[in-house]
Amino acid sequence: MATVHSDQRSATAALAEAPVLAPGHSYGSITDKISSIVLTKGTSRGWLFGLAISFMLVQVFLVSVVYLIARGVGIWGINVPVGWGFAIVIFVWWVGIGHAGTLISAVLLLLNQSWRTSINRFAEAMTLFAVVCAGMYPLLHLGRIWLFYWLMPIPNTMGIWPQFRSPLLWDVFAVSTYMTVSFLFWYTGLIPDLATLRDRAQNRFGKVTYGILSFGWRGSARHWRRFDAAYLLLAGIATPLVVSVHTVVGFDFAMSIIPGWHNTLFPPYFVAGAIYSGFAMVLTLAIPLRAAYGLQDFITDRHLENMAKVMLATSLMVSYGYVMEVFFGFYSANTYEEYLTRNRMVGPYAPAFWSLILCNVLTPQLLWFRAIRLSPVLLWCIAIVANIGMWLERFVIVITSLHRDFLPSSWGMFYPTFWDWSTYIGTIGVFFFLLFLFIRFLPVISIFEMRELLHKSEEEHHHD
């Protein structure tokens, strides 16, 4: 890894105008600072409060799911024509959020963007938890959830395979692969840090637990060599997945014949949107996190600014997608496409459409200003707006396309029910519950990579 980096030294130097690691840190101080959250600082009141809130929301989720399984998906607002409602909207939303982690970790690793180092760990964790939340929805939205395994190609006594032409089946493969690889990547990266925690743990329980989890890591040169190879390989495997998952999710819509879904633009447009929402979510989490745990030295304004730039770039891509959708709607000279486009703009769900334009097209334009990019508060607000905007985007795509399709006779409306909302809020609870546990029990910033970063910047300093 070091060799790869040394070839790119000048690029790193160029980026190093603003520090990605505040000056004055040593290997020891980095390790102390990061591991102290887990080992020495103890349980803070704020963390307990957050965990309690999210735990309550987990209960909301469980109640919703139990009621769902007991009564049926009719407890939601879905109907015919709107066969997919919140479940799919929120599934796509969570999957989108789950894109940042792998992108930051794998793609930026391969592209040698060293600024990624301090944010990759919890971005990966966020990815994992977002995919956990996302992955539950395709199961929950089944009419007969107990038969979910029929979606998997398991040899069975029924003598029948799944139907391989269905994008939903591709989804099963894409999401489960993504989840597996994301987990492996995240866990592999954790191993050296788990060993650090094992070595520094104050009590026997910590030593044993982290010891088991670190798989006997000793930090030998041979370990590092294999680790580097494995990590790089996993990054290589994960990279195409970043594109493939949301491409396949885009196929769920693009492969259908419904106006508003049947659109060749969807795969790249979905990927751009996913990165946009993923970075927005990382910012949403990183800004309070670094404030709460005093991590400004590691997650510097440079990080925030870079992420803001990625958001701006992807927002422009997404905006291009919106413009093209509208353009094709009218240029197609197709009655149904035209109507759909008009219906989105002036139909009953027009407020959702215009809010989405406000959130995803207009608001991110503020990021052209450096002052705003460097203001954590404003950035956080914009990130929240982006999260809402991407949720609205999925809502508009799923609901407005379905509610008025070909035959006016079957046009309808979708109104979310209490259970739609409770399931959604419940998964937010699940997400934060896992995140709070992660913050408390695992290093939120990669210790070894920060040390490596320190090493590199010192090396550069010498060269200068």
Place this chain on the structure above:
Amino acid sequence: MPTFWRSFEELAGDPAFEERLVREFPRLASVWEQSPTDRRRFLQLMAASVALAGAQGCSKAPSEKIMPYVRQPERITPGLPNYFATAMPASDGALGLVATSNMGRPTKLEGNKLHSASLGATDAFAQASILTMYDPDRSQTVKHIGIIGTWSEFVDGVRGALPVGGDGAGLRILSPPVTSPTLARQREALLAALPQARWHQYEPVSRDNARQGALLAFGADLSPIYDFTNADVVVACDADFLSRGGASVRYSHDFMSRRGVESETAYPGIETNRLYAFESTYTPTGGAADHRLPLTPSQSEQFLRALARQLEVAGAPPADLPSGVDPKWLTAVADDLQSKRGRSLIVVGDHLPAPAHALAHAINAELGNVGPTVKFIEPIAAGAEDSAASIRELTDALNAGQVQLLVILEGNPVYDAPADLNFAQAIRKTKLAVHLSLYDDETSELCHWHIPAAHYLEAWSDVRGYDGTASIVQPLIAPLYAGRTAHEVISALVDPTIQTSYDIVRATWQAQLGGGFDRGWHQALADGVIADTAFAPQTPAIQADAVANLPEVAGAQGDLTFELVLLPDPTIGDGRYANNGWLQEAPKPLTKLTWDNAVLIGPADAKELALETGDVVTIKSGGQEVNGPICVLPGHAPGSITCHFGYGRQRAGNTGSKIGFNAYKFRTTHGGHVARDAKLEKTGQKMALARTQTHHDIDGRNIVHASTVAQFKADPKSILSDAVRGPFESLLPMWENYDEQAFAWGMAIDLNKCSGCNSCVMACQAENNVPIVGKEQVLNYREMAWIRIDTYYSGDPENPESIHQPMLCQHCEKAPCEVVCPVAATTHSDEGLNEMTYNRCVGTRYCSNNCPYKVRRFNFFQYQDTETPVLQLMRNPDVTVRNRGVMEKCTYCVQRINHARIDAKKDGVAGGVEPSIVDGTLQTACQQACPSEAIVFGNINDKESRVAKLKADARNYGALSELGVRPRTTYLVRLRNPNPALA
């Protein structure tokens, strides 16, 4: 008639036995109270009653569940249905039916081809009546002042109460018009034996006006019956002959047989008729019309007067056209009628006042139509009388305390008697009131005795069709709830020993069929009609001054005062079907409203009053007030509003009680079915109306197409653009070469012939075990109907044209639903059926999303009632009952295809020929029920088949076919036949 199921009935019918059954619990209770220590006795009784309860179960459930046959009954092959002819009684004419019986359970009703009112088709009511028979809310026991009683107690009680003196004074019987020859015979016998007794006939939606009109015109009470096959020009004045009345099925068939358009392939040799409709409410008949003019009832009558004058009907005084009607309407209609003398027809709705009927008779006579297109017969009810006058007389007698014993045979006068009579108060003044009824309803509550009535599928009777044709009502099952017939109740009143309905009915026909009775009887049962019983047409002469001195036309008086048209509900009728969930959930034609009635009003009037659909208004008329929701109906005549009867029931059952508002409050003995003083007041409240379709504009889409007969004849190709005709490219792959298959199933639906009557919808519901979901679920767009009638409007909202399009699974050859299912639950058969494998479905609903026709239905909840035992008996055993979480949709009645295939194979093997399903022997349920033969199904690879010929017609197109999905269901362009003079 095999008697296999009767053995238990005979056992269960033993009075002593039955008494023990019904009394089991009270008696146990009394034993327990009297001798609480006698445990041994209690247990003995307990054991006995449990055993008896088991025996009672035998008469309810099919006997094969309980024990094997000791002797195998003839003609029963387990798994194969039997078919029995019967008839559905109605006071305006019975409908002949053939009932399908599966192991002794009637499961489906079809029309009887031999019956003049049916010709093999049915209406929605007949299809849904099977549910009424199994309805668990039906009254299940005799009640005396609310307490469970027995039939023999009732017999003792009512005989004891028979007025002393023996001349019957103080005895009143109230029944619907007596259209049963047997009940007519009993009536005569009763009135002969008890000359002071009085038998009233009352029907809430009666033919009183038509009767009075005939009296005006001919001086005699005669019923017109129409022959639409001979009519080239038809004028309907507020007459919904296609969907209302005992002959609507026959009239639909005859009228629509002339709606084909001459072409080589589809309908060779057909000359298209022309229909003018003048009507207040938009009805299916108005939708089928070539020219429709919205007129209030008084305007319709006024128009008829002007028409009579224009046609120079003898004695017709000068009359103005109603204000706002273009005079060219009058000349165009009159000229058209003149040019088709003897081949035209004026039809008047029963709710129009008597003068309108007299005018129609006079015009028909003037045009020489009496004979070719309209015939007159005696009323089919014995001793026909004026309903309103009859019930007024009864009420007066009740109020005067002259009634000692009132026997109400079916009907529900407490609910549906004219509001000004206050029948509910009057009935309390009789010494003893008896009510025979299917339900323990509003009238039962106020009667001393309630006797559960047997459904027509449970008991013997006979009945006349609209033309007088008599049919034996043959039961299909022993009464599920110990019901009794009117025949038995009358027998209990007058006969020393009570006879069974079977004996009473046989006795009637014994006399009439004469020698060789058994042979004639069996023939009558097998055919479902009794030969040569149709009434002979009369040739009445129009009275000289019939139309000379008619009273002034009475319209609504005052600003924003409406003519309130009161009509039976299009789906639940006069209220008798209120507890029938299928009919409640059947979308009413044009409004597409379910589970409610509403105040129908035209768009202009609604705008003037600032009302929109869902606004709750107070309707004020005749000193009565009722709150009801507004439903704006395009094409409703300005100046009039329409309310439907049948709602606002208090004791209809769990399904039909306390929904909607009671429009009977506005119906009086003097005002009839049109009140002229209705006002609307906005309450400010809103109410959600469960409508299955709320968008009616096709917006240039390739869904329905309309053109004219003239254009079609000039250039058949010109009625459809190439953009609609195809051929179309498709990105979807072709999986199968269907041309090489022996069978390729397809359907063609002629939009010209569909009136939107709902027969097909109800037939599908019955055939395919389709569940209902209730108002809340319909509001959330979750109705389950596999076939629905889509209605599209075009033109001026004040008088739009409408097209009805039956929409069902199109069985696309390149079905978009199939490729997206992740578990292969929906797949294609090699004969071109898009098949659903329910067991395989996990419920992703992706198929429904990707279906451009949105014909797939999802079980969001456990909609199917699998708990109620009696409903399990009702289901078609050949169709899977779907549970929660799976998708379902039209199968083209695959179970019928397979039956036909098996039969063809057997016949082929027997005959030594290649097995083949002969075209026409296989019908889908919707096709079979359709009165107008709009739906044709068959093998499109057989180029000689009916469906292949229709598909070869220039009118044939596929809805949304530009999507490249290649639908197997196609439609024939709607062609109107407008009068060039009105262009």
